[in-house]
Amino acid sequence: MAKFSLQPTDILKSINYTPPRTGWMDTPVNFAPGNWCYPTKPEKLEYLGFPNPRIWLPSDADWKLPPNWQDIVHEGFRDRLKKYRSLQIFMDVCVRCGACADKCHFFIGSGDPRNMPVLRAELMRSIYRKDFTLAGKIMGKLAGARVMTEDVIKEWFIYFYQCSECRRCSLFCPYGIDTAEITMMARELLHLLGIGINWAMDPVANCDRTGNHMGIQPHAFKGIVDFMLDEIEVVTGKRIKAPLNEKGHEVVFITPSGDVFADPGTYTFMGYLMLFDAIGLDYTLSTYASEGGNFGLFTNSQIMKKLNAKMYAEAKRLGVKWILGGECGHMWRVINQYMDTMNGPADFLQVPKSPITGTVFHTAKQTKMVHITEFTSDLIRHGKLKIDKSRNQHLRVTFHDSCNPARAMGLLEEPRYVIKNVVDQYFEMPENTIREQTFCCGGGSGLNTDEIMEIRLRGGLPRGNALRYVQEKHRVNTMACICAIDRATLIPLADYWAPGVQITGIHEMVANALILDGEGKRTMNLRQENFEELREAAAAEEEGE
Numbered sequence: 001m002a003k004f005s006l007q008p009t010d011i012l013k014s015i016n017y018t019p020p021r022t023g024w025m026d027t028p029v030n031f032a033p034g035n036w037c038y039p040t041k042p043e044k045l046e047y048l049g050f051p052n053p054r055i056w057l058p059s060d061a062d063w064k065l066p067p068n069w070q071d072i073v074h075e076g077f078r079d080r081l082k083k084y085r086s087l088q089i090f091m092d093v094c095v096r097c098g099a100c101a102d103k104c105h106f107f108i109g110s111g112d113p114r115n116m117p118v119l120r121a122e123l124m125r126s127i128y129r130k131d132f133t134l135a136g137k138i139m140g141k142l143a144g145a146r147v148m149t150e151d152v153i154k155e156w157f158i159y160f161y162q163c164s165e166c167r168r169c170s171l172f173c174p175y176g177i178d179t180a181e182i183t184m185m186a187r188e189l190l191h192l193l194g195i196g197i198n199w200a201m202d203p204v205a206n207c208d209r210t211g212n213h214m215g216i217q218p219h220a221f222k223g224i225v226d227f228m229l230d231e232i233e234v235v236t237g238k239r240i241k242a243p244l245n246e247k248g249h250e251v252v253f254i255t256p257s258g259d260v261f262a263d264p265g266t267y268t269f270m271g272y273l274m275l276f277d278a279i280g281l282d283y284t285l286s287t288y289a290s291e292g293g294n295f296g297l298f299t300n301s302q303i304m305k306k307l308n309a310k311m312y313a314e315a316k317r318l319g320v321k322w323i324l325g326g327e328c329g330h331m332w333r334v335i336n337q338y339m340d341t342m343n344g345p346a347d348f349l350q351v352p353k354s355p356i357t358g359t360v361f362h363t364a365k366q367t368k369m370v371h372i373t374e375f376t377s378d379l380i381r382h383g384k385l386k387i388d389k390s391r392n393q394h395l396r397v398t399f400h401d402s403c404n405p406a407r408a409m410g411l412l413e414e415p416r417y418v419i420k421n422v423v424d425q426y427f428e429m430p431e432n433t434i435r436e437q438t439f440c441c442g443g444g445s446g447l448n449t450d451e452i453m454e455i456r457l458r459g460g461l462p463r464g465n466a467l468r469y470v471q472e473k474h475r476v477n478t479m480a481c482i483c484a485i486d487r488a489t490l491i492p493l494a495d496y497w498a499p500g501v502q503i504t505g506i507h508e509m510v511a512n513a514l515i516l517d518g519e520g521k522r523t524m525n526l527r528q529e530n531f532e533e534l535r536e537a538a539a540a541e542e543e544g545e
């Protein structure tokens with residue numbers, strides 16, 4: 001975890017929900033370092049063909065905006081109002097009922113009114129009123145309108161990068177106003193001026209160049225997969241295969257590169273490979289489609305479309321029948337909500353049908369892409385996996401619903417079904433923090449960067465609090481999730497708010513319990529921890545209670 005000295009009690013004491021005495025338009029923005037992310041490096045903007053590459057810092061007085069920046073924003077706003085009916089509606093229909101106000105994890109953890117979803121949207125709506133409505137033009141502030149200034153741009157930069165596009169607020173809005181989409185539009189407008197954050201744009205540039213956020217070249221990707229096969233052999237005594245770039249298989253498997261690159265995602269990746277071996281799946285991996293994630297979602301719709309296009313292009317080139325996708329969050333928002341209309345229809349693919357059980361995945365009829373937990377839960381339901389749950393006996397597990405699979409896909413039961421079939425001890429966090437109402441990890445939408453660690457930990461408070469609750473009540477020691485970003489962001493979150501809880505992907509637990517044909521005696525899990533020692537430690541902890 002990054003160097004960070006503020007204690008949890010300090011954060012809790014500092015949260016003040018009392019509204020400021022002044023109205024929000026007259027209350028200055030806190031511009032302290034730690035409140036903003038580092039801007040995109042000029043070479044990344046140049047590479048991607050984005051405007052206004054330059055060196056600057058948010059703390060600078062002069063952000064070096066183009067001379068006609070107001071016209072650029074105005075025209076960009078006008079274009080998007082014409083193009084996206086949802087934006088026009090979201091700008092017009094809010095009745096300021098406040099139902100969303102206390103639903104955002106960043107507001108709960110900071111007490112900052114600008115982190116109320118209604119006020120976050122108002123930062124943009126106030127400009128909309130001034131520029132595009134008669135009432136706003138005539139009555140100005142009385143109608144909630146204000147003039148676009150450089151200070152507004154600075155305010156947008158801070159607060160639209162303190163929204164993780166989790167969409168929890170939209171769940172509570174009687175009109176379904178989706179503040180995440182407002183944030184997406186604001187970020188698009190900021191990008192017209194060359195304003196973005198490096199932690200999101202660096203992966204975008206990598207992905208544009210190599211096909212994945214990490215910038216992994218094909219030969220390195222193959223090297224990593226070979227290394228994982230070695231590790232699996234160490235653990236299971238069995239050498240399995242992982243076909244790469246092979247034509248003519250039934251399925252291409254695509255997962256976020258976070259699973260390939262960083263622990264604990266790597267264990268989940270090994271889990272996929274072991275699962276496919278266990279069922280004899282006719283599949284291939286791809287070094288071209290070596291990324292399921294898509295930081296274009298956090299940048300603009302053109303980049304999102306471009307980065308997504310490789311999935312269908314590679315499926316076509318390889319001649320597969322359908323696509324299977326790994327555990328990821330925002331990847332599935334792009335696939336489920338945008339891919340078919342952006343880059344489809346993929347008529348050259350078939351409606352996915354499990355070659356093992358014969359189940360047709362009608363939910364994937366449009367996209368032709370199936371989520372791995374739907375696929376695995378179907379295998380379990382048909383009794384196709386040999387499972388030894390005792391290998392996970394030391395685990396006391398809860399499940400963090402990642403925002404996008406939960407709210408954008410309704411993928412609520414399948415992950416739970418899989419977990420309950422590979423571990424014995426499962427506990428839910430409180431009802432208003434899970435399923436559709438799940439709380440964000442605090443680092444989604446490109447915010448998983450260390451310079452805003454305090455903001456992330458404040459945003460992670462509701463999730464951390466719920467985790468702490470099941471840790472204290474049920475001695476939960478493991479939180480599972482199905483998102484590569486979560487697997488990275490939840491580690492510092494758990495260390496901070498509920499120390500002692502480890503983070504895992506579901507297919508890591510599946511693989512640990514999975515019995516492979518021809519395997520040796522399994523004495524350790526994929527992290528190469530000895531099962532016997534883990535069980536003894538768990539028993540000792542129970543006795544010490």
Ligand code: SF4
Nearest residue numbers: 104163164166167169
């Ligand atoms: S989308 Fe999530 S982070 Fe953004 S305002 Fe709504 S609740 Fe907050």
Ligand code: SF4
Nearest residue numbers: 094096097098100173
């Ligand atoms: S819940 Fe919807 S209508 Fe009510 S304040 Fe929030 S965005 Fe506006």
